[in-house]
């Protein structure tokens with residue numbers, strides 16, 4: 001049985017919080033609720049429809065990767081080359097490698113089918129710049145036929161300086177460099193060798209060369225106005241503390257954003273770290289490091305470590321709809337597709353701007369209500385995108401986790417989940433699925449979804465996570481703030497006992 005519960009109480013409306021300033025409802029006009037008020041207008045315009053560079057955009061816009069770059073020029077201890085480059089992808093994922101002409105056709109076909117797809121990235125399966133001919137042929141082909149698509153590259157940085165001018169000339173203005181260290185001693189524990197002048201250079205000397213190339217590439221890109229994101233893989237006991245220094249240095253050199261990703265390390269991946277028992281960080285360790293670096297640097301918390309041939313919004317994978325054999329058969333009328341793309345994207349931007357203006361989500365709760373500050377609460381959300389709560393609990397493959405506090409609502413990250421319900425007759429091993437969902441949401445107190453069955457409801461509630469389907473189809477941050485206010489009004493935000501699902505210990 002599904003529960004669809006009506007609102008039982010009126011949520012207090014906080015009028016002071018709705019303070020639209022200016023008449024333009026399109027994004028980038030600097031409304032009171034602009035998520036990036038600190039950024040110059042030109043940069044806001046660059047990132048507003050890039051799902052990785054803007055947390056807000058990732059609810060609405062899609063990206064795709066074309067896997068054209070199989071070779072690599074360094075070795076990472078979390079990679080065994082059978083799989084995609086683990087600097088952007090989850091290990092254990094293999095992508096279908098395409099020739100450049102196939103990749104261009106695929107980009108056009110996806111752009112025609114998914115008009116909200118705004119970015120084509122090259123992120124493996126090896127390193128884009130270790131395969132420069134294939135990478136540049138692909139970028140050039142897309143640029144010539146579809147100049148409305150943003151071009152994006154993820155690289156380990158080893159060959160970056162020699163390709164900066166060509167990247168800039170092609171208009172590749174979003175580039176990610178994976179930087180795991182700025183100290184060769186630390187770097188050598190992660191990267192055992194690099195290729196330099198066609199020879200392998202091992203150990204600390206190799207790591208020194210890698211760091212030198214990465215830093216030089218970063219400086220050159222920033223000088224030329226390219227938005228640089230830095231990815232780092234957090235490896236407990238090796239570079240976890242050191243990443244604070246990495247974050248500080250890359251920010252000082254002009255990197256736009258830092259994406260600290262957890263090492264995912266299992267023996268079955270066959271990597272050096274996997275086979276030698278190197279663990280990845282816990283969720284709490286990852287959050288603590290991101291928070292420590294985030295006081296100074298803009299942090300990315302919505303990365304999904306996606307495949308080198310991923311297609312769709314972050315968190316969804318529509319790659320199976322666009323396999324090489326299907327693409328070969330397609331005819332794409334791009335000028336016609338372009339018209340539709342322009343219309344759809346304009347409508348999305350308009351709706352994002354309107355939501356932002358109407359939103360109360362970023363209002364400081366304490367000042368708006370006049371109440372004393374209360375403890376923060378983590379809430380999980382089931383959503384299929386669009387920035388609203390629109391997914392049945394049983395259909396969620398991931399939950400977005402937000403932190404509500406007296407200062408407002410902040411996105412914390414996503415947690416993967418197994419499908420609780422995979423069809424009317426097949427519901428898999430529900431006990432096992434619930435056990436894994438409870439583990440992944442153990443620090444959350446509320447779960448917001450559009451609907452939920454009574455059985456998982458009871459299990460979640462017994463574990464201290466209150467399911468709440470009362471805010472179906474509402475904007476996520478508004479709903480979270482409303483629930484937070486309800487909790488505050490009903491006295492649930494007082495300090496609680498140690499060991500319960502609460503963030504009190506963290507703030508006390």
Ligand code: CLF
Nearest residue numbers: 052063088121152303304305306
């Ligand atoms: Fe791809 Fe990377 Fe460009 Fe995004 S992904 S090349 S910046 S378009 Fe994004 Fe995927 Fe995380 Fe990468 S969620 S793995 S950060």
Ligand code: SF4
Nearest residue numbers: 072076079085086126
């Ligand atoms: Fe593997 Fe990517 Fe490292 Fe190359 S850069 S070794 S492909 S993880």
